[in-house]
Amino acid sequence: xxxxxxxxxxxNQDGAxxxxxxxxxxxxxxxxxxxxxxxxxFGRVFRDGGVARAEMLFRCNILALVGGGDEPKFSPNKVMIxxxxxxxxxxxxxxxxxxxxxxxxxxxxVVALEHKVFVYQFSNLELEQQLDTSSNVEGLCVISPTTExxxxxxxxxxxxxVRVELFDLGTTKFIAAHEAxxxxxxxxxxxxxxxxxSEKGTLIRVFDTIKARLLHEFRRGSDRAKIxxxxxSPRNNLLGATSDKGTVHVFRIPDSATAPxxxxxxxxxxxxxxxxxxxxxxxxxxxSTVAS
Numbered sequence: 001x002x003x004x005x006x007x008x009x010x011x012n013q014d015g016a017x018x019x020x021x022x023x024x025x026x027x028x029x030x031x032x033x034x035x036x037x038x039x040x041x042f043g044r045v046f047r048d049g050g051v052a053r054a055e056m057l058f059r060c061n062i063l064a065l066v067g068g069g070d071e072p073k074f075s076p077n078k079v080m081i082x083x084x085x086x087x088x089x090x091x092x093x094x095x096x097x098x099x100x101x102x103x104x105x106x107x108x109x110v111v112a113l114e115h116k117v118f119v120y121q122f123s124n125l126e127l128e129q130q131l132d133t134s135s136n137v138e139g140l141c142v143i144s145p146t147t148e149x150x151x152x153x154x155x156x157x158x159x160x161x162v163r164v165e166l167f168d169l170g171t172t173k174f175i176a177a178h179e180a181x182x183x184x185x186x187x188x189x190x191x192x193x194x195x196x197x198s199e200k201g202t203l204i205r206v207f208d209t210i211k212a213r214l215l216h217e218f219r220r221g222s223d224r225a226k227i228x229x230x231x232x233s234p235r236n237n238l239l240g241a242t243s244d245k246g247t248v249h250v251f252r253i254p255d256s257a258t259a260p261x262x263x264x265x266x267x268x269x270x271x272x273x274x275x276x277x278x279x280x281x282x283x284x285x286x287x288s289t290v291a292s
Contacts, residue, residue, distance in 0.1 A: 101139020
């Protein structure tokens with residue numbers, strides 16, 4: 001996210017493309033690029049307003065757009081479903097407060113507000129679930145990209161806590177990942193691994209989402225840093241991290257756990273069904289915190 005030029009860059013679900021949203025300037029709108037080979041594929045310039053967020057759905061013509069900047073193209077309180085083949089919006093989700101983050105996959109849309117996360121069915125935009133979170137100005141929320149597994153992670157109600165929704169198991173896990181507020185979250189493509197960083201930015205932790213157990217802890221450095229992004233490699237053997245230090249760190253992920261065993265603890269008992277998980281809604285506290 002470039003504050004000086006009011007740009008935000010987000011990768012698609014498999015890392016093959018990225019979208020750049022531009023809020024201000026003469027070329028307000030969005031542009032989509034492929035990563036290999038690196039080239040511009042398509043984009044839109046909106047003369048009448050800026051775009052704060054552009055979230056892709058793999059490589060297809062559907063994007064989720066959120067307005068922003070001095071003159072927003074769309075309300076910052078709305079998620080607009082944009083069909084670039086038609087050159088228009090084909091749906092929208094409206095909220096009472098600004099949208100902080102959006103995530104897409106073929107069957108779900110996840111929207112993060114400052115204190116809530118909403119999950120919608122993509123096909124009919126019907127609300128599936130809503131969760132309360134701690135203050136989440138950065139809109140932290142991640143969901144596994146493929147429909148083979150459905151894992152979502154977002155801030156919990158406590159500082160440094162991550163809430164993990166295991167939709168396939170109808171289970172919610174809470175992980176006390178850091179003492180400081182969360183700064184970044186990432187899931188592996190299969191939803192099995194969760195990477196977290198706090199606002200201190202010195203340690204990056206990797207958890208098993210099913211068991212809610214700390215597997216690895218990597219030290220990025222001893223100085224405080226703002227972690228901009230975390231990303232797993234396709235085979236889950238590497239983890240990349242970018243920060244405001246102007247560096248990219250790449251950590252090798254061992255096959256077996258390397259974290260102290262004192263971090264591990266039993267995972268909470270599963271709920272009886274996914275319906276029960278949805279019914280527990282925003283303030284489910286039946287699951288206990290796990291890692292310190």
